[in-house]
Amino acid sequence: MILTRYLSSSGWVEECSHQTLFDAYVDARRRCVVRGCPYALFDADTGSTVSVLTVKQCLHQYGVDGELTVG
Numbered sequence: 001m002i003l004t005r006y007l008s009s010s011g012w013v014e015e016c017s018h019q020t021l022f023d024a025y026v027d028a029r030r031r032c033v034v035r036g037c038p039y040a041l042f043d044a045d046t047g048s049t050v051s052v053l054t055v056k057q058c059l060h061q062y063g064v065d066g067e068l069t070v071g
Contacts, residue, residue: 001017001018001019001041001043001044001045002017002018002019002020002023002024002041002042002043002044002050003016003017003019003041003043003044004008004017004018004024004027004028004031004039004040004041005033005039005040005042006031006035006038006039006040007037007038008037008039009041012040015031017044021035021041023052024041024050025041025051025053028041028051028053029053029058029061032053032054032055033055033058033059036055037055038052038053038054038055039052039053039059040052040053041053053070063066
């Protein structure tokens with residue numbers, strides 16, 4: 001199981017979990033853009049970090065170059 005967390009002003013907040021890494025990655029990439037904050041995927045069994053997604057990286061994968069500014 002892969003745990004999905006986002007970075008808030010108070011630290012990493014667990015949001016959901018997925019059975020596969022692919023499903024977790026695709027969902028986290030979408031949520032990263034919508035929420036406008038970094039996401040991380042963690043292995044539920046070992047607690048190790050599987051991937052960290054930045055907003056800039058996620059936007060680039062959607063074909064949008066530049067930064068997302070929340071104002």
